[in-house]
Amino acid sequence: MANELEDQADLAVRLRVALSLCPADALTHRRSDRVSRREKIERHLLAEALVPDEFVDLLAEAVDRTLDAWQVQRENVANFREYLLERDGSRCGSCRVDFSQATDEVDSVRLRDPFKLAWVDPSRHLQATVDHREPVSKFGTNEVDNLWLLCRFCNEGKGDGSPILLKHELDYAADLPWAGSVNPAANLLAHSSRITYRVLARQNFECGRCGGRDHELTVRKERESGLAVLSNLTSVCVECL
Numbered sequence: 001m002a003n004e005l006e007d008q009a010d011l012a013v014r015l016r017v018a019l020s021l022c023p024a025d026a027l028t029h030r031r032s033d034r035v036s037r038r039e040k041i042e043r044h045l046l047a048e049a050l051v052p053d054e055f056v057d058l059l060a061e062a063v064d065r066t067l068d069a070w071q072v073q074r075e076n077v078a079n080f081r082e083y084l085l086e087r088d089g090s091r092c093g094s095c096r097v098d099f100s101q102a103t104d105e106v107d108s109v110r111l112r113d114p115f116k117l118a119w120v121d122p123s124r125h126l127q128a129t130v131d132h133r134e135p136v137s138k139f140g141t142n143e144v145d146n147l148w149l150l151c152r153f154c155n156e157g158k159g160d161g162s163p164i165l166l167k168h169e170l171d172y173a174a175d176l177p178w179a180g181s182v183n184p185a186a187n188l189l190a191h192s193s194r195i196t197y198r199v200l201a202r203q204n205f206e207c208g209r210c211g212g213r214d215h216e217l218t219v220r221k222e223r224e225s226g227l228a229v230l231s232n233l234t235s236v237c238v239e240c241l
């Protein structure tokens with residue numbers, strides 16, 4: 001583990017250097033592109049005269065290899081699960097659900113929360129997953145400072161950070177509070193995780209009522225008479241419900 005952390009730190013330094021030397025089209029490079037990534041980097045270094053010509057070849061190769069290593073390592077973040085459990089404790093960084101609890105004893109399961117539907121499939125939704133705080137799509141790195149544990153429900157809700165469509169927000173509002181005795185439709189589950197994550201993130205993953213971060217969080221309507229839309233939802237911990 002210690003070695004792995006050192007490798008990460010080393011890669012982070014190299015990556016910063018590499019990113020300062022490579023053109024945008026190298027970052028968005030696809031294997032199917034006609035020109036290789038290395039060639040794109042080389043052309044860029046020559047065009048910008050960033051280094052003496054005799055070093056361009058060597059440097060382009062190093063930058064290319066660093067980008068490769070970054071790509072490989074970002075796919076291996078699951079290796080950091082144990083380390084993060086030790087660093088952050090056994091809780092989801094977003095909704096604070098306790099991973100070490102038996103799933104049938106988790107608060108959200110006990111309460112059968114009508115807003116946050118993680119309890120519908122607890123053994124799947126409440127698993128600890130390693131997530132990049134700053135998404136890889138926005139060039140978040142594998143540095144441990146950029147990693148945290150999210151339950152699968154929150155991780156899927158976070159997604160790639162793209163905005164929630166108004167249509168989905170309204171679907172969710174129309175169906176909630178959901179009080180069915182059978183499984184809700186898959187799209188309602190997806191809306192529930194996206195909206196829950198968005199509300200919790202907006203409130204810094206703290207309870208909107210007591211400000212606490214020690215108990216599992218869910219969402220509730222701020223004005224009872226209003227709809228369950230983003231603008232009328234607030235985070236609330238299970239102690240404040």
Ligand SMILES: [Zn+2]
Pocket residue numbers: 092093094095096097150151152153154155
């Ligand atoms: Zn969570």
Ligand SMILES: [Zn+2]
Pocket residue numbers: 207208209210211212236237238239240
């Ligand atoms: Zn609270």
